[in-house]
Amino acid sequence: MSEATHQQAPTDQAQTWRDDFSRVLSPVFGSPQLDLVQGEGSYVWDASGKKYLDLLAGIAVNALGHCHPAWVKAITEQASTLGHISNFFTSPPQIALANKIHEILDLPSGSAVFFSNSGTEANEAAFKMARRAGGGGRPFIIAVEGAFHGRTMGSLALTAKEAYREPFAPGVPGVVHVPYGDVEALAAAINDNTAAVFIEPIQGEVGVRTHPQGYLKAARELTTKAGALLVLDEVQSGIARTGYWFAHQDWSIGEGITPDIITSAKGLGGGMPIGATITVGDANTKLLEAGQHGTTFGGNPIACAAALAVLETIESEGLHDHAADINDWLTPQLTAIDGIGEITGQGLLIGIELLPDAAGEIPDSKAVAARALEAGFIINPVAPGRLRLAPPLTITEEELAPFVAALPGLIAG
Incomplete structure (x- = not known):
């Protein structure tokens, strides 16, 4: 221009x-x-x-910048072919995008992707999955001081900032916030009633901070021992933002851990609204069943075509x-x-x-x-x-x- x-x-x-x-x-x-x-x-x-x-790029959203030709082309061509169809049906862009996510994460058999419209919705789906973990008999979910997971009610309960939660009290019950960086406090909070631990590999809203070395590894070991899920919120830190597809893939951050659920949004659509809740391996078999969750616009062909263009362009460039x-x-x-x-x-x-x-x-x-x-x-x-x-x-x-x-x-x- x-x-x-x-x-x-x-x-x-x-x-x-x-x-x-x-x-x-x-x-x-x-x-x-x-x-x-x-x-x-x-x-x-x-x-x-x-x-x-x-x-700022729309707060880490415009991964390819504004009006990247590949992104514009994908949206324009898809809009001229098929726009919205509801989730009674599927479309080639939706399947292609899910396949691409499986590929870039090298997901094991049994993994699955649920598409929604935003980061908070991706975390809401993960919240509901956590509620279903262990047959629904684990009432407590742990989040970390300094966390921001969204503003819808489940995600808001996970968000640490009291000023965000207080106007909507009592909110969703069962969420426990533990001090940042304190492995002993995390270990003390996890027990047989814990459904999941939610962690951002890099906390954005407190000024962009990583966790102390060993924290994510300890979280993985503690949740595995307790039979709880480890959910990594990569809404802001994912989609090559940190030099890796997802921040936890960087050994200096994730130390080789494999989470049970990954949430993604922001840069995934490059400016089109899309979120993804990704279950890893057999975690998918324990969680939501047909009819237990849904979304009208999630996974629509235009958003999926845009996201696929983002991922392919990140690779090619x-x-x-x-x-x-x-x-x-x-x-x-x-x-x-x-x-x-x-x-x-x-x-x-x-x-x-x-x-x-x-x-x-x-x-x-x-x-x-x-x-x-x-x-x-x-x-x-x-x-x-x-x-x-x-x-x-x-x-x-x-x-x-x-x-x-x-x-x-x-x-x-």
Whole structure:
């Protein structure tokens, strides 16, 4: 897209959109920061024609960036052939996508994929599977402090942040939250009444943090011993985001473990709504039976065609290695900047710690993100004193260089 061809709305039209938003849409997201009208690759344009480098990619969703030709082609061709059919039937894209997921995970016989529409729905399905584990006689599910698993009621119960759960109390019963990184606390919480343990291999909402070495391995050993399921929420960390198809496949994170259930979404559809709940091996035989769960739109041909294009493009363009290579270049660039401390995460899921200034004050991450937006960079103030980057897997060093150059000034204010 040339600078001369991107869309620009008249000023009065942009104001009308903003007024209409306040008038006709739910206030749950607050006031929008931008009115975006177009995107290509790593960039988006707002209604005034201003260009932004998108370093959040829809919160790790736009894996191929905006309007990647392979993704657009897959959606367009499928929409012109078959759009929605309900789950009384299946379609070639649905079967092809499930086969591809089996392939990239090297799933054993008996494994299965359930398609839904989002990450929270993928986790809801896993929650229901956990309730059915052991014949439904295990009432308790364990989640970890700092976790974010979604906002529908089952997933919300697993989400650690009290501010998210409290307005909807009493919520779904039977969920126990254990301290982050504490193997002894996890061992003490698991018993014969435990149905499952839910863990994000990389926790995104607390600033992109991995678990201490040995934690996931211990979780696998403890759940196996207790006959409970181990569910890995890879909604944000999956689909080559960390340089691997799924973060737990990285030995430094997963240490060779095999979970019972994996949940996926976000980058899977590259911008189309799709989620997947993946049962590994014979876990599938113990869980949901015909008629015990469902979804109207899950697995529809267009979403599945888009997701298949995402997976095939990641392979053909070598985006696993690219994500790892960009991290190898970017991390030293960031750590060399005054005011930046630890860089966390893997691949293109990156957390940036902001250090106290000369007066001992930690910079306000929201203020840093606001200044970045004004300068043409979309970043996420994910937690106090922490920024999150999750750009398209296609982003280049050349595209990132202006952000790196601007970051010291953005932090200093």
